[in-house]
Amino acid sequence: MSRAKGSIVGIGELKPQRLTQGVTTLEMIAEVSRLAVLDAGLERAAIDGLLVGPQVGETPQHVPATIAEYLGLAPTMANVVDLGGASGAGMVWRAAAAIEAGMCEAVLCVLANNREETAPRSPNRNPIREFDVPFGASGANISYALLMQAHMAEYGSTARDFALIAAAARANAQLNPDAIFYGKPADAEAVLASPMIASPLHLLEIVMPVAGGEAVVVTSAERARSLGKPPVHLLGAGEKVTHRAVSQAPHLTSGPLKNAMARAFQQSGTRADEMDLLSLYDCYTIMVATTIEDAGLCAPGAFGAWLNEHDLSHKGDKPLNTHGGQLGFGQPDLAGGMTHVVEAVRQLRGEAGERQIGNAGLALVSGNGATMSEATALVLGAA
Amino acid sequence: MSVDLNTLKTPGPTITALTRPFWDAAAEGRLMIQHCEDCGKAVFYPRPICPHCWGKRLLWKDASGRGRLKSFSEVHKPGHPGWLPAAPYVVGLVELAEGPTMLSFILPGTRPQQIGDMLLLAPTAIGGRVLPAFRQIELATEEEPR
Numbered sequence: 001m002s003r004a005k006g007s008i009v010g011i012g013e014l015k016p017q018r019l020t021q022g023v024t025t026l027e028m029i030a031e032v033s034r035l036a037v038l039d040a041g042l043e044r045a046a047i048d049g050l051l052v053g054p055q056v057g058e059t060p061q062h063v064p065a066t067i068a069e070y071l072g073l074a075p076t077m078a079n080v081v082d083l084g085g086a087s088g089a090g091m092v093w094r095a096a097a098a099i100e101a102g103m104c105e106a107v108l109c110v111l112a113n114n115r116e117e118t119a120p121r122s123p124n125r126n127p128i129r130e131f132d133v134p135f136g137a138s139g140a141n142i143s144y145a146l147l148m149q150a151h152m153a154e155y156g157s158t159a160r161d162f163a164l165i166a167a168a169a170r171a172n173a174q175l176n177p178d179a180i181f182y183g184k185p186a187d188a189e190a191v192l193a194s195p196m197i198a199s200p201l202h203l204l205e206i207v208m209p210v211a212g213g214e215a216v217v218v219t220s221a222e223r224a225r226s227l228g229k230p231p232v233h234l235l236g237a238g239e240k241v242t243h244r245a246v247s248q249a250p251h252l253t254s255g256p257l258k259n260a261m262a263r264a265f266q267q268s269g270t271r272a273d274e275m276d277l278l279s280l281y282d283c284y285t286i287m288v289a290t291t292i293e294d295a296g297l298c299a300p301g302a303f304g305a306w307l308n309e310h311d312l313s314h315k316g317d318k319p320l321n322t323h324g325g326q327l328g329f330g331q332p333d334l335a336g337g338m339t340h341v342v343e344a345v346r347q348l349r350g351e352a353g354e355r356q357i358g359n360a361g362l363a364l365v366s367g368n369g370a371t372m373s374e375a376t377a378l379v380l381g382a383a
Numbered sequence: 384m385s386v387d388l389n390t391l392k393t394p395g396p397t398i399t400a401l402t403r404p405f406w407d408a409a410a411e412g413r414l415m416i417q418h419c420e421d422c423g424k425a426v427f428y429p430r431p432i433c434p435h436c437w438g439k440r441l442l443w444k445d446a447s448g449r450g451r452l453k454s455f456s457e458v459h460k461p462g463h464p465g466w467l468p469a470a471p472y473v474v475g476l477v478e479l480a481e482g483p484t485m486l487s488f489i490l491p492g493t494r495p496q497q498i499g500d501m502l503l504l505a506p507t508a509i510g511g512r513v514l515p516a517f518r519q520i521e522l523a524t525e526e527e528p529r
Contacts (some may be wrong), residue, residue, distance in 0.1 A: 130396045131428045134514060135488045137474045138394075139462025146476055150454040198456040199471075247476055247486040252454055262527040 003265075004233030006096025007224035008380070010040025010217035011342045015178045016210035016330035020114040023211075025058050026070050028112035032213035033071055040217040041228035042106060047217070049098055049107030050075040051091040053313030053334045054082045069112070077103040084369020085242070085281055087106075087111060088214065089376035093237035095218035105219060113333035128245045139204060140283070143246040143371040145198035148229075148286040150252035152200060155301030159200055162285040163191035164304075165326050166205050168312040169282060173324025175314065175355040180210055180330030187347030205285040212332025214342050224383075232348045235270065235362075236379040238263025245373040253301075256375035257366055258294035267381040270362060272296045275379075277347050277363040278318060279340040282325040291366050314355040322347060322355050337367040341378070348382040386468045393465035393510035404443045412506035413513045414448055414515045416481060417441040427483035448504030448516060450477040452479050455489060455496050465510065477502055485515075492519035 012035030014028060029052070037044060052067050059066045064078035070213045077098045088111055095107035137143070151157050168188045173179035186194075186204055194203040224231035240256035243249050265271060272295040282288045289303040297318075298306035310318040323329050323343035326336045344363035346352045352360075360382055367376040398406050405428075408415035417426040421438030432439055447512075457474035461467055473489040473496060489496060490505050500519050507516040 125397045127428050129394075130398070130402060132486045133394050133463065134396045134510070134512075135474055135486055135516070136393070136458060136461065136463075136466050136469070136472055136509075137486050138466075141460070141462065142456050142458060142474060145456035145458075146454040146474075148458060150498065153454070195459070196457075199459070199462045201456070245486070247484050252476075 004235060004381070005093070005237070006218050006234045007221045007231035008041065008092065008097055008216050008234070008341070008345050009219050009224045009227050009229060009231050010036040011345050012036030012039060012213070012215040013339070013342050014112065014213040015179070016175060016180050016212040016332050018115070019117060019140035020208055020211040021116070023114045025055055025112055025114050026067065028114060028211070028213045029067055029110050030071060032112050032215045033108055033110050036110070036217050037108065039229065040218065043110055044072065046106050047073055047108045048075050049077040049095060049104035050153040051079055051081050051095060051107060051109045052056055053087050053111045054080055069204045073108070075104065077107070081358040083367065083374040083376060085283060085334065085337035086239070086367030086369040086374045086376040087334050088341050089365055089367030089378050090239060092216065092218060092234060092341060092378055093376070096234050099218070099220050101347070105223065107218045109218060110213070110215040111335035111338050112124040113211060113335060115209065115211035132245055132247065140371065141197045141201060144284040144286050146246050147252055147290070147372055148200050148284070151289065157202050157289065157301065157304050159192055160188055161304030161307065162205060162289060162305045163188040163202070164287040165190045165255050165288045166284070169321055169325040169327035170354070172322050173314060173328025176324045176329065179324040179328050180208055181324065183330045201284065207326045207327035207331035207336065210330035210332050212330065212335050214332070214338035215379060216338070216345065230349045230383045232345045233381045233383065234378060235381045236264040236266070236268030237377065238267070241374050243373045244370050249371060249373065253290065254294055255290055255368070257291055257368060257377060260375040260377040261295050261364070261366065264377040264379045266362070268381070270379055272364065274362055275364040276319070276359055276361050277322065277344055277357055278320040279344040279365045280321060281337055281340060281366045281368040282321060282327050283331065283336070283368065285327070287368055287372065290372065295364065314352070314357045319357045322352060322357060328342070340365050340367070344380050348380055388469060389508035389511060391465055391469055391510045392452060395510060395512055396505070401431060405429050409506070409515050410513050412513060414446040414504050415443050416446050416479070416483065418444050425479070425481035425483050427479065427485050447480045449480040450502040451497055452476070452489070452496060452500040452502055453478045453484060453499055488516040490513060490516055490518040493521065494519065
C-alpha cells in the first residue's frame, strides 16, 4: 500500500435539525470548527489552512476571508471548494495537496448550513434554469428519477432492489442517536408504500434536508503522529467532473465516480473488495446502486443481487454507511457529503461505539454533486 | 393532466442575446439548434463556441424534430409550485436525431411511455409561451414532422 498523503486528525459534527431559527451559517461553522480543532488536540493558532464551501444567499463572495475573520484565523492557504455533495471529500485531498506543496501545515475543512422556514429562491441564470426548468424539471429529484428509470430499463433492476438501499440506511440509523431517523426504521415495503415523487422515485428514497455542520482537520502524516487521536491517513484520491445538467450526462447508468474511484484505488494500491467500510454518498437510492457498480463491487446492473448477498450493517460482511447514510442521518446540504468522511474517521479510529465495525483498516469514501456529475473518491486507512 | 398548460404560472426561460434564436423559433413552433461548421456536430444547448472542437463557426439550422426517449419521469411532486396543477406530468430526455440530448415536456400518448420510444416535436403552449415539447410517434401511421 502507498504511503499516507496526509492525515485526518480531527472531526466535528453538529446534530442535524429539521429547522433553525435566527441562526446564521457562520455561527454554525464556528461551532463545528471548534469541535474539530479541539478533537485534533491542536491550538487554534496552529490552523493555517482553510477550505470552505459556497454560501448561497448569505456570503456570495469572499467566503474564506469572511470565515477566517469570524474564526480569528489568518490562513496561508484559503479557498472555496464548490463540488456539491463532493465538496467534503474534495476538501480532504486538496488539504493534503496544499500541505505537500508547502503552503500550510494544518487545514480546517468546514461545511455547515442553517435551514430557515422560508428559504429564499436563488436568482439563478444558467443553462439548467433556461433549458430544463421551463419544461417542468426543477430540482434534483427529477434528475435522479431519470437516472433511475434508465437503470431499470437497461438492466431490469426493480423498485424493490432500490428500496433495499433506503431500508438498509434506516436500519443503520437505528444505532446513531444523532440521526434524524433514529427511532424511525423503515423496511423495503414501507419505502415502496411511500408517496411517488417523480417516478420511479419514492419519498423514502430521497434524503431529508436538515440543518447541520461537519468539519475535519487535515495535517501531514508526520505531524499527525504527535497528536492525541489515532490519525486516519489519506492513501488515495480521485476526482472527475463531467457535466451539470442531467440532459448533458455522457452516460445515465454510470458516472464520473467510476474514474474517481479507479484513481483512488490505483493511488492507494487497493481494490474495492478490500474495503472494510463503504462510506458511499447517498442522496438517492440510485446513487448508491450506481456507485456499487462503478466501484467494481459487482457487474454493471447487478447491484440488486449484490445487496441480497451481503449484510450492510456494522456486523455484516460489507458495512455500508454505518452512520445511517444521509438517507438515515439527514442531509445538511453540502455538509451531507462530509458525514461520509467523518463516519469513516470514527470507524477507522475505533470510536464508533455500539456501531463499531470489526477490523477497521480501510474505508472507501465517495462524494457526489449535482446530477451524478461531480465526483470525488477517497481511500482512507487506519494508523 | 387535464389542466390547460397555457394557464400555468410556470417559470419561463432566461433568454440571452445568444439563445434568442432558439426561443424565437420555439415561439413559431420550430426547433432550431446550432451546428458547428468546423467539426460538423450539432450543439445543444446554444453556446458561443462548439463544446466538441471549440470552433466559433456555429450556424442555426432547423432540426428534424425527431428524437428518441432516453429516459423519462412522471412528476407527481413538482419542484416548482407553478407546475402543481398539471401534476402528474411527464418530462423526458430526448436524444435528437441530430445527436444532442435535450430535456423536454412529453405530451400524453396513446400508450405508456417507454425508453426507446420514437418521438416527434409537438410545439405546445405552456405557461403563456410555446415550447418545443415532444410526443410519441403513432405506430400505425409513419408520421412525418411538418
